[in-house]
Amino acid sequence: MLTLLRAVIGRDLRLAMRRQADIVAAMFFFIIVVSLFPLGVGPEPDQLRRMAPGVLWVAALLATMLSLPRLFADDHRDGTLEQLALAPQPLGLIVLGKVIAHWLVAGLPLVVLAPVLGVQFDLAADALGVLVLSLLIGTPALSGIGAIGAALTLGVRGGGVLLSLLVLPLYIPVLIFGAGAVDATVSGLGPQAHLSLLGALALGGVFFAPWPTAAALRVALE
């Protein structure tokens, strides 16, 4: 089981490394979206500090949306997905591997970038720490839940827009607890409650979402 997971993750990471432009584009999208907000609402540090958690988290959701359509589309186009579906292991396990790989190339970079962008918004050190922590815990849930949408919209016309329509409402709890954790830190309450709820969502997203995703992939392959 673990060898299979390692094989899937290894393959997807290798593919991502040969196509770094995608990762870099999603990262710059994240940076640009976040940087647009001060231009839109004005540079008062107080206001920016209050907005920062929400802005960073919404931008993280959008940046994830950008990389999701390709999660299965490439494999679908070249026939690899059929081979994965015919592998003698549960497809859900393979999906889990792909979700982890997706997080490593699409979620983790956001976590790494977040402190730099947080400084733009004049966040204090403790809030920055919680922001990074909340993204670290929450982004795996984004990859997991997003995989369901990516599988459902596979090969469907207008897939990209439809994907956002399906997935973004499901992201709302992650957004609320993720941004809420930072908010709670800023306002002096502890972030523990938010972070543990976020952790529960992430566990659910990563370990339960692969099964409906696998079912949706089988439907898409019919």
Place this chain on the structure above:
Amino acid sequence: MLEASNLECVRGERRLFTDLNFRLAGGEMLHLQGSNGSGKTSLLRMLCALTPAASGEIFWRGRAIAKLGEEFRSELCYLGHQNAIKEELTPLENLLSSAELAQETLAEDAAFDALAMVGLRGREDLACRYLSQGQKRRAALARLVNEKRALWVLDEPYVALDAAAVELVASLIGAHLQAGGLAVLTTHQAVAVPAGAVRELWLGDADARQRSQ
């Protein structure tokens, strides 16, 4: 070993075939024929349990494949219309990773040998996007060289290949049949397979069959 009973295929609003029956034993090959759009690929995908049949059932070793699941898939090797080759990876990486995902052990030496056998010597480390159509197909077919699974389902294995490669693939299939394996394939080329019993199955109306004969 492989048995289909009363299969029916409906695509969109069209009924492609109905009441399709066959039985295939070890060492036998089923050669599917029929005009374009007669449901050959659909039938192959049904045999792989990728597409459910509109009605009827498929049995493997006497049990319905829909119920067998992983047990059946571990004995199945499917080569689809698309090559299942990653353009970014080299033929060697493709071969190794597909073996790894199928949970088979394939030594690197064996992989090199297999690639040499399908005529890709010297191109093992070139990303597949630089290969020609025929070479990509060869890279995909390299999987068959060390393939030990009992049932091969091949969709147009000879397409885009030159005469020498066609002969090679035919001999691979022959060896597989001789070892007691089964094969189901579609092709428009008349290719003699060196060993094993070949059965033919025509899909579509009788007229199409008359015309092409």
Place this chain on the structure above:
Amino acid sequence: MTERVINWFKYASPQTFYPLAGRLIPWFWALAALFGAAGLTIGFLLAPTDAQQGEGYRIIFLHVPASWLSMFIYLVMAFWAGIGLAFNIRLSGMMASALAPTGALFAFLSLWTGALWGKPMWGTWWVWDARLTSELILLFLYIGFIALQAAIDDPRRADKAGAILALVGVVNIPIIYFSVKWWNTLHQGASVSLTKAPSMAAMMLWGMLLCALGCWMYSIAIALMRVRTIMLERERHTDWVRSLLDDKG
């Protein structure tokens, strides 16, 4: 036991369900009109004017049933979708797609009437109240379901994909509702909750219940009508639809 199962599956075939639905529809329409008229009579004529909210509160006779129905229909839709997915019954998938627009309509009505109520009560069309926000998200979920089904050409695939989405949605709705409530209490949202009228008179409650029943009957009637149309559309090449159309034509 087996007999009953067979009996049920008989009605699960579109061919037998189509005429049955046709016979039921007028009854549900009649009940919808009856309950609706009774509920609105109580709501607008008999129920006392609210001491705090004046006449404006009477919108709850539409708002509350619409909210109830919008949530309930999602559950029913997910139930049918799940049955269809598990037992591969065509009719279930059709029922799910027939219910979605009605559910979306009620979610929209609930938001609209909520806004109409909010204006005189809070002086603003929209507040980020936990219930309204959840209702908005529910509307998004409905729209996602409808859009996904519309985007897939093959009806069977559309049914299955929609079913998976509906089931995922049903698992998520409690989580979303809980998180929105959490978010709302943290941010000190609206203090007046829409459905928590200070002391609901028995008369108001009756009016509301009758209106809800009316909406319910309407939903059944319209869903049956829609499912009949879907059946004709999807099975237009089968013998039973052909003979049906020939009889009429």
